[in-house]
Amino acid sequence: MPMAGIRATPLGRSTLAFGAASALLIMTGPVRPDETCQSPYMAKITGIEDFVYVWTLGVDGLGDGSDKLVTIDARETSATFGKPIHVASVGGRHEAHHGGFTDDRRQFWAAGLSDSRIFIFDVATRPATPQLVKVIDDFVERSGGAAGPHGAYALPGRMLIPSLSNRHGTGRAALVEYSNEGDYVTTHWLPTDAEPNGARIEGTADGYGYDARVLPRRNVMLTSSFTGLENYMRPLGDLMKDGEAMKRFGHTMVLWDFHARQPRTVLSVPGVPLEIRWAWGPQNTYAFTSTALTAKLWLVREDERGAWSAKPVADIGDPSTLPVPVDISLSADDRTLFVDTFMDGTTRVFDVSDPDTPRQIYEKKIGSQLNMVSQSWDGKRIYYTSSLLANWDKTGAENEQFLKAYGWNGKELAPRFAIDFTAERLGRPHMMAFGATSLYAK
Amino acid sequence: MRPAVLLGLAALAFGAAALAHDAHPPRPEAAAVFPIPPPGSYRLPAIKPAARGSVLDEAGRPRDLLGDAGGITVLALIYTRCGDVCPLASADMARLQDLAATDPAVGRRMRLVTLSFDPEHDTPEVMRDFAAGWRSADPLAPPWAFLTAPGRAEIAPILAAYGQRVDGGPNGALNHVFRAFLIDSGCRVRNIYSLDFFEPALVLTDVRTLLLEESGSGEAQDR
Numbered sequence: 001m002p003m004a005g006i007r008a009t010p011l012g013r014s015t016l017a018f019g020a021a022s023a024l025l026i027m028t029g030p031v032r033p034d035e036t037c038q039s040p041y042m043a044k045i046t047g048i049e050d051f052v053y054v055w056t057l058g059v060d061g062l063g064d065g066s067d068k069l070v071t072i073d074a075r076e077t078s079a080t081f082g083k084p085i086h087v088a089s090v091g092g093r094h095e096a097h098h099g100g101f102t103d104d105r106r107q108f109w110a111a112g113l114s115d116s117r118i119f120i121f122d123v124a125t126r127p128a129t130p131q132l133v134k135v136i137d138d139f140v141e142r143s144g145g146a147a148g149p150h151g152a153y154a155l156p157g158r159m160l161i162p163s164l165s166n167r168h169g170t171g172r173a174a175l176v177e178y179s180n181e182g183d184y185v186t187t188h189w190l191p192t193d194a195e196p197n198g199a200r201i202e203g204t205a206d207g208y209g210y211d212a213r214v215l216p217r218r219n220v221m222l223t224s225s226f227t228g229l230e231n232y233m234r235p236l237g238d239l240m241k242d243g244e245a246m247k248r249f250g251h252t253m254v255l256w257d258f259h260a261r262q263p264r265t266v267l268s269v270p271g272v273p274l275e276i277r278w279a280w281g282p283q284n285t286y287a288f289t290s291t292a293l294t295a296k297l298w299l300v301r302e303d304e305r306g307a308w309s310a311k312p313v314a315d316i317g318d319p320s321t322l323p324v325p326v327d328i329s330l331s332a333d334d335r336t337l338f339v340d341t342f343m344d345g346t347t348r349v350f351d352v353s354d355p356d357t358p359r360q361i362y363e364k365k366i367g368s369q370l371n372m373v374s375q376s377w378d379g380k381r382i383y384y385t386s387s388l389l390a391n392w393d394k395t396g397a398e399n400e401q402f403l404k405a406y407g408w409n410g411k412e413l414a415p416r417f418a419i420d421f422t423a424e425r426l427g428r429p430h431m432m433a434f435g436a437t438s439l440y441a442k
Numbered sequence: 443m444r445p446a447v448l449l450g451l452a453a454l455a456f457g458a459a460a461l462a463h464d465a466h467p468p469r470p471e472a473a474a475v476f477p478i479p480p481p482g483s484y485r486l487p488a489i490k491p492a493a494r495g496s497v498l499d500e501a502g503r504p505r506d507l508l509g510d511a512g513g514i515t516v517l518a519l520i521y522t523r524c525g526d527v528c529p530l531a532s533a534d535m536a537r538l539q540d541l542a543a544t545d546p547a548v549g550r551r552m553r554l555v556t557l558s559f560d561p562e563h564d565t566p567e568v569m570r571d572f573a574a575g576w577r578s579a580d581p582l583a584p585p586w587a588f589l590t591a592p593g594r595a596e597i598a599p600i601l602a603a604y605g606q607r608v609d610g611g612p613n614g615a616l617n618h619v620f621r622a623f624l625i626d627s628g629c630r631v632r633n634i635y636s637l638d639f640f641e642p643a644l645v646l647t648d649v650r651t652l653l654l655e656e657s658g659s660g661e662a663q664d665r
Binding site: 040041043103104106124155156157158164177179180181183216217218219220257258260261262306389440 | 476477478479483484485487488489490578582607609619631634635636638639644
């Protein structure tokens with residue numbers, strides 16, 4: 001029998017909806033874990049993650065030397081639990097950095113910062129063994145000059161690719177859209193003082209880009225700002241001695257009308273705001289970011305009048321020692337924020353149940369250097385990787401390259417497994433994303 | 443505004459868990475009125491060609507998915523046995539049809555199409571009964587076609603062209619991510635909606651934006 005539609009009265013339609021939603025409640029069952037830092041438009045894993053995909057920079061002389069998507073077995077009952085079980089090499093080194101799934105989670109798009117290539121993997125046909133199915137190699141040309149695709153963020157039927165740079169290598173950046181089929185759609189340049197594109201500018205509009213994240217129920221998108229190719233491909237030691245180059249970093253976040261893709265407000269957030277994490281709660285209309293050069297947590301929120309503002313709410317470690325906050329991860333209940341700092345290789349956990357006054361509740365040194373952190377939807381499993389950029393990673397004995405998995409009980413981290421990516425001859429592990437066979441059950 | 447009961451239940455559903463079926467059912471604030479930009483004040487770039495294909499109408503007669511050229515089409519892909527997001531989407535389509543009926547100048551230049559991807563169950567007869575529960579009798583409302591296909595072989599290329607993957611789920615359910623498509627009179631997809639953004643007032647604003655573009659009076663020019 002088809003579900004009967006009720007057209008006559010609003011009450012009738014409500015009656016229909018009641019039946020529909022009741023069925024949905026029955027179908028949903030217990031909480032289904034998933035990583036917490038992905039696009040809200042994406043399909044969700046229907047069980048504990050089976051795999052962790054790691055977008056990995058190739059290292060000359062190590063294995064095949066190429067960038068690759070590595071599959072880690074996260075199934076605790078598997079004989080290969082905690083081991084790399086598959087490598088999908090893309091050939092050559094492209095400064096592998098971030099990536100993301102399409103909204104139907106059938107593809108993983110992985111970007112290269114140096115030559116602006118985007119590698120599209122099929123993760124649905126055989127989730128344990130992703131296959132490279134397409135390479136976008138004309139990103140700069142098609143986008144009208146954007147370069148350095150930083151990540152890939154799922155929108156309905158499309159992917160949003162924030163760039164870090166442009167064909168000239170400076171920090172002027174854009175948001176570039178592609179269809180899920182891998183065809184170019186359009187480009188939106190970040191606002192600048194010279195071209196504000198209708199945005200209200202608090203201080204200055206530097207036009208730099210980094211992360212881009214959407215809060216659908218408020219029709220807003222936030223972007224953050226880093227630096228251009230001329231800086232991020234340069235050895236860190238040289239760069240930090242160059243006072244002029246060090247001025248060319250982002251100090252802004254932009255609040256956009258997402259539907260119109262038009263910038264509304266350029267917020268002043270000095271110190272290079274990087275990862276953006278929207279709160280998940282339906283009443284929590286705010287986001288966190290961390291600033292790399294000033295080591296602060298910032299809160300971006302909407303007030304009762306619909307105005308958006310940003311303010312620093314906590315220090316991360318001792319800012320005077322330049323710990324360099326990198327990735328952050330907000331728990332699904334919006335109460336716990338994991339913050340990694342690259343220089344001291346430490347993860348810090350903040351209680352952010354009051355977002356105005358984050359309180360550090362735990363810290364642990366994970367390794368000599370530390371970058372990415374991913375957590376499961378239930379907050380019980382935390383994964384870390386080590387690499388930041390090929391030319392910014394530490395050298396010598398401090399150049400540890402690892403993925404480390406922990407359990408989190410709300411108070412402390414307990415080791416589950418660790419993989420030495422150098423010993424395994426894989427490279428520099430960077431972005432992580434979860435996979436599960438059950439998502440594609442026939 | 444969506445019916446309050448519908449919203450409340452959607453909120454309960456969201457609280458229970460994320461879905462395999464769709465990324466996110468609407469949260470209670472999904473109907474909160476965020477500012478909708480004026481029609482024609484923004485661009486809707488062409489995303490990809492909108493596929494045509496041979497389907498069946500409610501009387502079992504063969505027809506093209508998009509019918510005769512001309513007009514703006516809002517296409518929703520569903521199946522009638524669906525117990526979660528599809529009825530919510532159909533309720534949104536009904537609200538869109540009602541809303542468009544209040545502006546006949548727009549309503550007569552658009553149409554709604556619901557296509558089932560479950561042809562084995564959703565026969566033309568089933569679609570006719572389903573349509574009877576949803577379609578407005580208001581003569582000023584835009585037409586709303588409820589279509590299906592002769593079989594899986596016929597629907598497969600259409601679904602592939604729209605990037606709509608459908609997998610068998612537990613208890614005969616069909617796992618899919620809900621998508622609806624805004625298609626211009628040149629058969630190009632100009633927007634793709636998840637349930638989060640399938641707000642009738644917003645969709646109608648997009649329709650008006652395309653109509654302004656086609657009349658040459660809007661700022662929203664496709665490139």
